[in-house]
Amino acid sequence: MPVAYGVHEIFYAHNRTEYHIFSDLNKKAPFTKDSDLTFVLVTDAPFYNEIADPEKYRTWGIEVSYGVYIKPFKVTHVDGGIKVAYKAIAPFYIEDKYTHFGALTPDIKNYISVPTPIMVFGYTDYDNVMFKTNSIYRISExxxxxxxxxxxxxxxxxxxxxxxxxxxxxxxxxxxxxxxxxxxxxxxxxxxxxxxxxxxxxxxxxxxxxxxxxxxxxxxxxxxxxxxxxxxxxxxxxxxxxxxxxxxxxxxxxxxxxxxxxxxDIKTRMNKRLGNQQKEFVLREKMRAIQDMLSELQVPLEEDDYARALKDPVLSQRYPESIKTLIKDETKRASEMMQASPEASIARTYISLLKKLPWRVTEREFLDINRAQETLDKHHYGLEKIKERILEYLAVLINLQKIKDKQTTKIAIPGKPSKEIDLSLFKEDDDSKKTYNNVPILTLIGPPGTGKTSLAKSIAEALGREFIKVSLGGVHDEAEIRGHRRTYVGAMPGKIIKAMNKVGVSNPVILLDEIDKMASDMKGDPASAMLEVLDPEQNANFQDHYLEHEYDLSKCVFIATANYIEGIPHALLDRVELIELQSYTLSEKVHIARNHLIAKVLEQTGLDDKKFSISDETLKYIIKHYTQEAGVRGLKRILDQLARKIILKSMKNKKLKSFEIKIDELTELLGVIKYKEDTPEEILDAGVVNGLAYTPYGGSTLQIEVTTYPGKGELKLTGSLKEVMQESAQIAITYVRANAEKFGIKDFDFETNTIHIHVPEGAVPKDGPSAGVTFTTAIISALSNRPVLGEYGMTGEITLTGKVLPIGGLAEKSFAAVQKQLKTIFIPHENIRNLKDVSDEVKSELVYVPVKKYEDIYNVIFLGKKPEEKITFKLEK
Structure with a gap:
């Protein structure tokens, strides 16, 4: 509708009836009421000329009137009429205004009509307006x-x-x-x-x-x-x-x-124009608000050592800049996680490790070779050649360190006089990264209990460095060296980073214990991972999977230990320098017990020397009959057992003020003897020969036995012999058959007899080629029925042509020969150079007969000829 509100002035005509109606003011009262009535305003002309063509609304010549339903709001009396303010409701048309008003007769309640020159005005109620059926314009009910x-x-x-x-x-x-x-x-x-x-x-x-x-x-x-x-x-x-x-x-x-x-659509277009800029602004504000709320919810943590260190201009230099950035980023990432989630716990553990690692913190060193000499002598008896080699190693290390100290900036840490910050660690420039420590890695090889670990500790003490031990025995997973990646549940750093975190400095002496007992399997090769640790060209940038950051190991001193050189991977052998520790002799063991072990036992048990009195003879008896080892670990256990027995006796007998351990009392204190002292047989049975062997636990003697019986010409081997030793026995039997006439056994029928070779202690696995000459001698003895003297022992690998090849472990085998009370041992000629490694005490009790071919052994043992060459030593007092 074009007109919502309007004002119409209705003027009175000169007709008395019309005037009479409006002169009665009571009649206009309905106009002022806000009732449910609907009023009608009718005109015979187009309503405000809004209908452009009124002719089309004419039907069959009938005059058309237009009207509008209205709602009056205000009626004002004016001269000659009234003024009505109204609100339009809806328009309509009628074909005949008179028909319309005919329906609205004056008799109907609430009806009033006033004719005017230009329009008709009236009102009616809802029923008459909406449902009057005789009006064409009306809608149906x-x-x-x-x-x-x-x-x-x-x-x-x-x-x-x-x-x-x-x-x-x-x-x-x-x-x-x-x-x-x-x-x-x-x-x-x-x-x-x-x-x-x-x-x-x-x-x-x-x-x-x-x-x-x-x-x-x-x-x-x-x-x-x-x-x-x-x-x-x-x-x-x-x-x-x-x-x-x-x-x-x-x-x-x-x-x-x-x-x-x-x-x-307008809003969409507008939002699209504002688009990303407004969206980004809203999201950033929302993120800022969320972060503010989270920071309010989080419990403020106490300031840790790392935060305090950053505020200190000196202590802050212990962390490389890359580590500071990494800690900052990881801390921010962790703060955005739900604190109770597993990811947040992993992140906190990782950040804690980054903060605790020593990085550039080092121990102040003692660069004094004389002090190193005193330390080694204080803790170790004998081992003169070993000590000399270690001192050479330390001399090079000290010399290099003195030169580097002139080129390196080190900052003392306040309150910790033994610690300092070494700025040469975790170098930032590429030129510095090319320099590396060229000091070789020491590897101590020897039987258990010979002092390998204590030597490493002495080296650490001599240098004034921290010492830490990393056990590698049984390690078969590369991740135990390099660490696990943090994506795995329960991930941890590797053994090297754990050791650095535990020791608290970046220049410790690290003992890699039992490096020969690492094993490879489907999980990886830990020995290959150790290459990066031990290689001086690589360990300045050691990568740990858990840490995910390079760690500088160039200042560390690595010392490895092993029991058996054959167990060390060849790639590692290339990067280490071997130092072999021999078995202790009887006199060395007595001296070690007297000056080191007994003192330690008394300290650990609280006894005094009056209640623990023992003679050298008693110590020798204990070593011979209650221990049988290369080192002194078992001897230490026996001495501990004696101390416990004495303490118990003193508690039961309060009057006991002193106690001397005597040989005749050992059975009561320690039980029956475990090892009976061997009395060598002058002549062994035919087919029995003393052989010498070397094991990870030291040297030993083996009596190889050979016998024959009627059979099908077979060779039978027993005694838990492994593949190499079985092949050595087969080579020996082939060599003997090929030279049967030379060895005086041409009448023996190999086709109708079975040869059985046995190596005692069948439960112990045995391997190696060094028993070749012993197999050969035992076979000839058995087949010719000629016994061998009990004072002979031998070792050496044999070939099909009878050549005797060199062997290993000569020092240990010599020690075993002395324990067995052998007098003469046959050795490969090429092993003469190894006699310098045998202790003088052992060499003085043996006669060495070097041989190049087996015929040299046969001539001495079976033909009674004198050896072409023999070597003896005298013990200098």
């Missing part, structure tokens, strides 16, 4: 009910068109153009009209005319007020005279949807 049903459904809907989604003009009070009462003229919003419909339904009985009247009047009030400003509203309402009401309602709802979609 069914159509009216359909409209009511539609809007009743609209009122029950959820806010399909909420006020916030509609253009602002639809929810504002329309502009007050004419004289109106602001209190009465209120704009109807969608939310309000829905409430009005609901309230009307609550107050009336659904289906009643009162209910429908109220609902319909509310709807049209809504239409005439709130949608008056919609674009094209006149074009929407113009055909109201020719279509059902429900279609008009649907058209209006369609226009509402169109306006809403148009508004949404």
């Amino acid at each position: 069914d159509e009216a009910m359909q409209a009511v049903d539609l809007f009743e459904t609209f009122g029950q809907m959820d806010d399909a068109f909420s006020s916030s989604e509609l253009p602002s003009e639809l929810n504002s009070i329309p502009h007050n153009t004419f004289q109106t009462d602001r209190n009465t003229n209120k704009g109807y919003t969608i939310s309000y009209i829905k409430k009005l419909i609901k309230d009307s339904g609550d107050q009336s009985v659904p289906g009643s005319k009162e209910y429908k009247r109220t609902l319909f009047a509310s709807i049209f009030n809504f239409i005439s007020s709130d949608f008056i400003k919609l674009r094209g509203i006149w074009s929407c309402l113009t055909p109201i005279y020719f279509v059902p009401v429900d279609q008009i309602v649907l058209e209006l709802l369609s226009r509402i949807t169109e306006e809403v979609n148009s508004e949404n």
